[in-house]
Amino acid sequence: MRIGTWNLAGRWTPEHLGFIQGLRCDVLLLTEVRGDVAVPGMQCHATTEHMAEDRWWAAVLAPELMPLPDPHGASASALVDDLKVCSTVLPWRASGGDAPWKGGDTGHRAANAVARIVESRPEVWGGDWNTSLEGRDWVGTRRGRAAVVDATRELGLAVHTSAAPHRDTDQRAIDHVAVPEEWLLTRVDHVVAAVEGRYLSDHDAYVVETDPATVRA
Template sequence: MSPLPDPHPASAAARIGTTTYVSSILPWRGCGSGAPWVGGNHASRTENAVSELVSNVAGARPLVWGGDWNHALTGREYAGSQGGRRAVLAALDTLGLEAPTATLPHAIEDLLSIDHVAVPLGIEATASRVSAQCDGKRLSDHDAYVLDVEV
């Protein structure tokens, strides 16, 4: 494994073999405009973060991008914004990625995951959710999202 420069202050990157892996936390609705977020509202903060990230990883192929994106990619949006979602979806398109986690449930009933893993288009990947619960108690407000990938 080789650590790489952070593509954004709220992201970390590493290369394993020829694959670059990036993990990001993207703005949530109540994050405010303090560092590392730039912009006057949630959508612009997400657009700025995603734009910086994309410009710094655009040449990395193959690329796997995941993390706490704070946006459902479909359905009701409760942690992010519709403008932020559009920025994330555009980034996936630009980077040639798809997020098999897009339709997985969130820990909150009737909501979809805001945590995602995206892989190159055409990669066969099955996503699953692992509950962060033990003995009926939540260990985190985030569950784990895992991909089983056909190589």
């Protein structure tokens, strides 16, 4: 199973579609998703709340899915092949305190959002967490990182993108894919989101390939 995440930055063109199709994903956890995003052969379920006009916070895409209630305003959830899948945006340092965030600062807002997600018990969770889980974090906070680490531990998930590079070479990825710890990991890909040297988004894509049928020794 190939599970990918990408922050579209509210953009959508035929080049974006071609890039996504080139990822060859079975499940997509997209963030900052414009209303006209459509991938042939895939259904799309997005958050009820919008982050901007004609831009959803997050969406889950798969060949077949059953929409589930949003665990948090910036998280979309769906049932895919009997797996509860969640795509999330977590707050960043300059995101402010407006809805859907709750809390006096970025760290508390992240922790509050993560707590709602943990309550929904996703089995696959990813998206733009705005948090590096290794090394220095230029976007998130220590409290936010701790909340994510605790959450994935409680949910029994492994974040295989933790060591993946960010487009900026001095930090690790802030976009992540987490899957059950027992799933056999095949590979992790950091895919630069560019066509002919032109970036399609301010984020790159990440793909985790796993074998759910094979338990890791």
